[in-house]
Amino acid sequence: MSFRGFQKGLARAPQQFKVKFNIGEHTKDAVYIDAERRFQELETETKRLHDESRKYFDAINGMLAHQIEFSKAMTDIYKPISGRMSDPDSLVVHENPEGIRACEEYEAVVKDLQETLAPELEMIETRVIRPADELLDVVKVIRKTATKREHKKLDYDRHRAALKKLQDKKDKTAKDEKAMWKIENELEQSTQEFNYFNDLLKEELPKLFTLEREFIQPLFQSFYYMQLNIFYTLHERMQRVDIGYFDLTLDVEEAFHKKRGDVQERAEALSIVKFRTTGQKRPPKYGPKPRPAALEGPKTAGLLTAGSPAPSSSSPTPELESAYSAPASASSFRPAGSWHQQRPSDASLSADASNYGSSSNPPPPYSPGPASSPALQAAAAAKSKPKPPPPPKPKPRALSGAPKVETVTALYDYAAQAEGDLSFRAGDIIEVVTRTPNENEWWTGRVGGKEGQFPGNYVKLNA
16 A cells, blocks of 8 residues: 555545444445445456355366375285284285275276366366456456445545535634635545546446346356366266176175175284273373382283182182182282283273173172182182272361261172272162272272271262
8 A cells, every 4th residue: 555545544544434333424325335235246246156166176187196095005014014024924915916906907997087187177167267367357346446435435424424414514714714725725636536437337347247247147158168078978977887806796895895804803813903002191291200119010911810710729708719719800819920910901991891781690890810720819819908008188077167068879799809909788878088080990998897898890980
């Protein structure tokens, strides 16, 4: 914007404010207002026509280019992945020659189709997109003229209001007379300019609307036939494709399952796909490290869910006998070791809770580690584990107030498996001492005057 334009903008600012809030008198032309509304619709639809035709052109080109890249990616996957240190059979060549050949044939078909459709796409560029660009340029020029008309209307109304204010003044001075003469000249000039642009637009815009209908009709017909040729060419070429790797007699879903076979089950059976997150917060990357007492030891994996152990020379406890006789119940075997090592992994608890939550059998409270024999299992269970450090003493009630006691209801029977565990029956109300946000971990509670630890997935919180 030039300095002169900036000065005019400052002079028109008060009048624009009055127009926005409908203050004072404003010039209104009903014929031009209707023509301006129709022109605004034409401007919006022309921009949309240009954008959508460009998007269609890019979409067809992009579809063919992506199909070629897709076939190249499939070829790279089918090629042997060997000769690396991570491959134990690096000397054995694993490949799918039929799949590679099919990908190469498909790539050749798409490239040929791309060359065939090139003239049609060029026609869209020359007969639809370029004319839309030209129409958009014409609309932009007309929009500039309409903007000038609005500026001249502001000047006309501004000078008319200033002249009326001076004429209504009773006691005019020589300075007022001089200002009135100046405003009269400015009003006459602004009136001529406003009438010129106003009459020009009222006369020319209807002609533009007529030409617009004559312009859009052949443009739309051309675009329709171009699309028809593209779709017909795509259908015809793809129908003639005969790649022996594909069985076109089968349904799409049926052919997919036939080609896939049991690959999904075999992939899910791999050990590397069984790792799950614990759902807990990660330790901060920077800052002080947690105390050693808060760190957990190595967690055990696996569930003792099948088979009954052979009788042992040592006399097992009643809890072990119930564990051997009902392995799917809550009283599973617990190996010896530190208290942290005897706790289950969060992933095992999550899986057990999802498997047993809707059945009559309770989920196992933890996942024991592998044992060599039932006798060793019984001997390991008989060993006492060290007690966890005692919890800190509670604050005095005078300082902390009387907190609300949190309780839970037992969903299943649970028999203590080691020292420090809490036994209860289904339906018992347990007073929660401490718990974690994750129900698949061990909580501390009190029932019947006894306090101990219990699995959180065996209870539900009371409201």
